[in-house]
Amino acid sequence: MPATAASLTSYDVIVLGAGAAGLFCAGEAARRGRTVLALDHATKIGEKIRISGGGRCNFTNIHTSPANFLSENPKFCVSALSGFTPQGFIDRIDAADIAWHEKKLGQLFCDGSANQIVTMLTDGLAANGAGLRTGVSIEAVRRDESGFVVETDEGRYRAASLVVATGGKSIPKIGATGAGYKIAADFGLPVIEPRPALVPLTFAGADKEMASALAGVSIDASVTTEALKPTPKGARKSAKPPSFRDGFLFTHRGLSGPSILQISSYWREGAALSVDLAPTCDVFTELRTKRSDNGRMGLAAALSDTMPKRLAATIADHENWRGNLADRSDKALTAIAKRVHGWRVTPVGTEGYRTAEVTAGGVDTRTLNSKTMEAKSVPGLYFIGEVVDVTGWLGGYNFQWAWASAYAAAQAV
Ligand code: FDA
Numbered sequence: 001m002p003a004t005a006a007s008l009t010s011y012d013v014i015v016l017g018a019g020a021a022g023l024f025c026a027g028e029a030a031r032r033g034r035t036v037l038a039l040d041h042a043t044k045i046g047e048k049i050r051i052s053g054g055g056r057c058n059f060t061n062i063h064t065s066p067a068n069f070l071s072e073n074p075k076f077c078v079s080a081l082s083g084f085t086p087q088g089f090i091d092r093i094d095a096a097d098i099a100w101h102e103k104k105l106g107q108l109f110c111d112g113s114a115n116q117i118v119t120m121l122t123d124g125l126a127a128n129g130a131g132l133r134t135g136v137s138i139e140a141v142r143r144d145e146s147g148f149v150v151e152t153d154e155g156r157y158r159a160a161s162l163v164v165a166t167g168g169k170s171i172p173k174i175g176a177t178g179a180g181y182k183i184a185a186d187f188g189l190p191v192i193e194p195r196p197a198l199v200p201l202t203f204a205g206a207d208k209e210m211a212s213a214l215a216g217v218s219i220d221a222s223v224t225t226e227a228l229k230p231t232p233k234g235a236r237k238s239a240k241p242p243s244f245r246d247g248f249l250f251t252h253r254g255l256s257g258p259s260i261l262q263i264s265s266y267w268r269e270g271a272a273l274s275v276d277l278a279p280t281c282d283v284f285t286e287l288r289t290k291r292s293d294n295g296r297m298g299l300a301a302a303l304s305d306t307m308p309k310r311l312a313a314t315i316a317d318h319e320n321w322r323g324n325l326a327d328r329s330d331k332a333l334t335a336i337a338k339r340v341h342g343w344r345v346t347p348v349g350t351e352g353y354r355t356a357e358v359t360a361g362g363v364d365t366r367t368l369n370s371k372t373m374e375a376k377s378v379p380g381l382y383f384i385g386e387v388v389d390v391t392g393w394l395g396g397y398n399f400q401w402a403w404a405s406a407y408a409a410a411q412a413v
Contacts, residue, residue, distance in 0.1 A: 011035045011131075013413045014150055014159035016141070017180070018045040018132060020121075020402035021385025022165030026132070027124030028410030029163075036130040037157060039150065042175040043135040046118035048167070051174070052399070057114035059093065060086040060403070061396035063106035069401065070265055070391045072192050076365035077390045077401065080373070084407035086400055096120040107395045141183050147380060161413040163373075163382040165406070168359025169194055170386075176353070180387035181362065187378050190364040192389040196356030197265035200256035201273075201347035207254075210314060214250035217308050221248035222276040223259045228268040241266035245279055250311075254347055261394050264350060265360055275343040277315075278306045284337035287325060291333070295326025299336065315340065358398055362389040372412035373405055382409040 011034075015026045018040035026038040049057055061068070064086050066078050090108070093100055098120065099111035110116055125132055137153040141162065148162040166180035181191045203211050222245040241263065249257035255273075263273065283306065290302045299321040303312035319336055350356065363383045367376055373388070375381045384405040392398040 009156065010158040011037045012159060013037070013161045013163060014039065014148065014157055015163040015165055016040075016138060016150070016183070017164065017166035017385075017387075018042075018134065019165060019167050019385065020046070020049055020399055021167075021406040022163070023118075023121035023125065024403050025163055025165060025384055025406035025410045025413075026130045027121060027128055028407055029413050030125065030128035030130035032410065034413060036125075036128075037159070038125065038130060038132045039136045039138060039152065039157070040132075040134050040175075041137055041177070045132075045134055046121065047174040048171070049118050049121075049399075050114050052114055053109050055114055056109040056112075057117050058103070058107045058109050058396040058399070059100075059117055060089050060108050060400045061106045062086045062102070062108065064397055064400045068393045068395075068397045070197075070360060071365060071389050073365040073389070076368070076370045077404075079370045080404040080408040081400070083371075083411075084404040086396075088407070089400070089403050092120065093117075096123075105395060138179065141186070143187075143378070143381075161380045161382065163384060163409055163413060164363075164387060165383075165385050166387055168362065168386040169353045170196065170356040170359050172353060176359075178359075180383065184363045184375075184383065184387075187375065187381060189367045189375055189377070189383075192361040192364050194359045194361040196350045196353050197360035197391055198261045198357035198394055199264045199355060200251060200254060200351040201260055201264055201267065202254040202349045202351060203345070204348045207345055210318075211250045211254050212252045214310055214314060215252045216250065217311050218247060218249045218257065219277065219307055219311065220245070220279065221257075221259055222279040223248065223263045223273055225263050225267045225273050226271040228271040245276075248275070248277075253351070258394055261357065265358075265391060265393070267347065267350075269349070270346070272344050272346045275345065276341045277311070277343055278303075278340050281306050282337070283340045284330075284334050287333045287337065288330065291325035291328070296324045298324060303340070357394070358386060358391055360389075360391040362387050362391075365389050371408060373409040374412060382413065384409050 013029050013034050013036045015022045015038040018038045026036045030036040098116045140151040147160040150157045164180045169178040224243040227240045244259045244262035246258035248259045300313045300316035373382045385402040
């Protein structure tokens with residue numbers, strides 16, 4: 001959609017960033033009769049919506065609850081999530097005649113294309129008279145006695161309320177800048193250090209060689225990580241991260257797949273992962289049965305009924321296995337089963353913002369009003385969406401946070 005002309009220079013509300021949260025907030029605020037202008041430096045807006053969910057946009061999750069989000073302040077998201085629920089967004093999708101389906105675990109996707117959601121959101125702006133300027137460089141943001149002043153390469157805009165919806169740092173090549181963190185800092189608001197999340201993890205040395213040799217092997221696994229939390233004095237224990245059971249993939253540089261993306265949001269440098277490589281079977285019982293049925297079987301052959309042959313062979317290699325099952329005691333089989341069900345490995349890093357689906361951390365929610373997203377110390381300044389320290393699990397939760405936080409702010413501006 002072409003950008004609409006900014007006919008005014010002074011608005012009730014300026015929204016910085018026309019992504020998921022910004023577009024929805026601008027449309028909803030305009031619907032309430034506010035004069036609104038959304039500004040984005042990208043020429044093509046809503047790119048993350050377009051590429052999300054493999055082009056079909058996993059636009060919400062019907063099981064959304066505060067437990068599906070990470071934040072230094074876990075209760076912050078409760079009010080916004082209950083004020084605008086997944087059903088609230090489904091109602092919008094239905095009203096726009098966009099067909100959708102549930103894929104798995106409450107994840108809702110468009111039947112057709114994610115473009116339909118971008119169109120629905122931009123139509124919402126146009127129908128309610130909100131302005132949209134794209135390809136605009138934001139040079140400075142400040143506050144004076146009459147409100148907020150946004151200096152851009154096409155001139156100066158003013159507004160009584162300023163909503164920052166510039167997202168995180170993930171995928172810089174489609175416009176992510178992290179500009180919102182700077183705006184927060186300029187207004188004296190603390191920012192929880194941003195970090196890549198929902199991102200593949202990487203190995204070094206022997207672990208990397210092993211992963212590389214297994215690249216392409218994909219299994220169902222259950223993964224968790226140690227509870228480490230960085231502090232100025234170093235790592236300390238924090239709440240125990242959950243376990244995620246889902247697809248698990250070896251890559252040339254480390255690990256990926258949904259279970260790894262999920263746990264990556266909780267992983268901290270130095271923390272080990274614990275991986276159950278065979279969550280559906282009791283490996284000890286399996287090995288003992290095979291030992292009595294066919295004692296001449298080796299470990300790789302015995303494990304290859306439960307996992308891909310290449311992985312079974314690598315485990316046998318790592319165990320330095322020689323000989324037959326019949327030569328091993330129950331104690332030895334128990335030790336192997338323990339390692340298969342609790343493989344411990346320590347990544348050295350992540351694939352970074354280049355591939356991370358989201359950015360964890362962000363504007364410290366202790367400085368925001370949870371009902372309105374307004375900065376407590378700067379009346380009229382709002383932060384919504386991914387720029388805020390609220391990060392959802394994989395599965396539609398991040399868009400639900402974008403819609404819910406946008407809706408909360410739109411009712412208040
Ligand atoms: P978003 O990033 O959408 O928008 C920010 C906007 O601000 C952009 O338009 C950007 O151009 C603009 N901007 C940035 N800096 C600026 C500056 N200096 N000046 C002006 N404008 C500026 N989530 C989910 O729930 N389901 C899914 O299926 C997926 N899939 C998915 C796939 C991939 C590949 C990625 C990268 C991400 C997802 N996500 C997802 C996550 C989801 O896309 C993300 O959480 C939301 O888009 C966040 O919405 P925001 O509006 O906060 O930021």
